[in-house]
Amino acid sequence: MNLHHLLYQKIPALQPRWDLEDTRISFFKCLKWQVEDTLDPINCPYHYFCDSSYAGNYPAYVDILVLLVASASYLTTLAFAVIDMCRRGQTSRSKRYFLPSGPIFLPLILLALAKGSRINTLFPVSHIGPAILLLLQASSLTFDNGVDNDVRYALFETSTVSGILHASMYLDSVILPYYTGFDALVSSAFSGECPSCVCRREVLVVGGRLIAYRGWSVTTFVVVGALCLRVVGRMSEEHRSTVTQVKSLLETLGWILITMDCVYLVRYCPEQTVSQVAAYVGILVLICLHLVKKVSIRITRWHLEYEKLER
Numbered sequence: 001m002n003l004h005h006l007l008y009q010k011i012p013a014l015q016p017r018w019d020l021e022d023t024r025i026s027f028f029k030c031l032k033w034q035v036e037d038t039l040d041p042i043n044c045p046y047h048y049f050c051d052s053s054y055a056g057n058y059p060a061y062v063d064i065l066v067l068l069v070a071s072a073s074y075l076t077t078l079a080f081a082v083i084d085m086c087r088r089g090q091t092s093r094s095k096r097y098f099l100p101s102g103p104i105f106l107p108l109i110l111l112a113l114a115k116g117s118r119i120n121t122l123f124p125v126s127h128i129g130p131a132i133l134l135l136l137q138a139s140s141l142t143f144d145n146g147v148d149n150d151v152r153y154a155l156f157e158t159s160t161v162s163g164i165l166h167a168s169m170y171l172d173s174v175i176l177p178y179y180t181g182f183d184a185l186v187s188s189a190f191s192g193e194c195p196s197c198v199c200r201r202e203v204l205v206v207g208g209r210l211i212a213y214r215g216w217s218v219t220t221f222v223v224v225g226a227l228c229l230r231v232v233g234r235m236s237e238e239h240r241s242t243v244t245q246v247k248s249l250l251e252t253l254g255w256i257l258i259t260m261d262c263v264y265l266v267r268y269c270p271e272q273t274v275s276q277v278a279a280y281v282g283i284l285v286l287i288c289l290h291l292v293k294k295v296s297i298r299i300t301r302w303h304l305e306y307e308k309l310e311r
Contacts, residue, residue, distance in 0.1 A: 026196045027181035028126065029054040029117065033204055044199035047191060048184065055118060063122040066112045070132055073100040073109070074282055077139045081286055084143065085293040100132075101140040101160045109136060110163060113170035117177070123275060126178040129171045130265055131279035133215055134258055136167055137223045138286050141254055144230055157231045161224050171215035176207045182270045183208025213265055219257040226250035259287055 027050070034051035038044045076098050096102055100109060109132060116125030125132075140160050187210070188198035207214065229247035233240055262280045269276055 023195045024185075025054055025120075026050050027185045028178050029120075030181055030184075030196065031177055033180065033184065035204075038199070040199075044189075044191065046200040046203060048188070048196075048198050048200060048204055049194055050196035057120045058115070058118050060121045063119055063124075066119055066125065067123045067128075069105065069108045069112065070128065070135070070279075073105040073139075074135055076100075076105075077135065077142070077286060078282075078289075081142060081289045081293075085289055085296065096143055096156065099139045099143065100136045101163060103156075103159070106136075106160070106163045110166055110170065113167050113174065116170065116174040126174050127269070127271065127273060127276050128279055129174055130213060130215070130261070130269075131276070131283060133164075133167050133171050133220075134261060134280075134283045135286075136164055137219065137254070138258055138283060138290075140164065140227060141223060141251055141258075142286065142290055150234065154231050154235055157227050161227050164220060164224055164227075168215035168217070168220045175213070175215065179208045179211045179270070180204065180206060181208075183210045186210060211268060211270065213261060213268075217261075219254065219261055222250055222257055223254045226254050255287060255290065259284070262287075 030050035031052040032050070033048045035046055035048050038047040077100060080095050080099065098104055100106065112119065112125060113129060113132065116129055119125045184198055184200075184204055187202075187208075188200045188204075191197040191199050202209075226247055229243055229250060233243045233247055236243075262283050266272075266277060266280045
């Protein structure tokens, strides 16, 4: 959707007075929408205006650095996924440190998401942030090379769980104002009293009603639950078979939810750009590689069992 064209359509009379880019930023970066009394309860039941100010964007090189970190973490995950698929899951445990969920990239990703509201020049985090979180979730599910009763493995998975939860929270602090402003822009009429003053026929809710995606979501908690059960299964001998079955169920459900999130964001993201679509397609490629690996492992096991029966 071309939002500049939308602004021209909605406020043609206001073009000489208000800069469209400033109006766009005031909507998408607003942290507090204030409702006030209206003199026209029929045509303007709810009158809102933005009651917060935006501190401004970071320099463009910050956007480039974030893109380089995200790209490097994705390419690393892609390379390891291909190697893992060729070796049918026999990937070296040391490689987990170079994944997005590992100790090298995870702090950088968390920093980018925490400061994401002001990373808005070339590659806005409000656009690519959901893809970064999906990459973090997918990479944490893809590789499980732990050893039973290994304290380091437990600490590693615990830090990954904490990182995913924090990343989800930081992402919501970026996308919720963005989605709220998008709803205010698309589903409202400008009153003309100020650049952000709008008339609405329904209450404006946090996150809006147009985009359903959230970082703090069922997907996040399913992935976190699967990782927690991995630790429990590795560190405890009791009920291991039951824990393994539930963990496998949560992992499968996690992959399904990640796939659904990718497809949903490709179809319904507010501003579809080439970088956004490429990011979500990249996540879908990782999902396909994981599926191919699982099918290959299952076929190999069936072949070995068939050979045993033949003997």
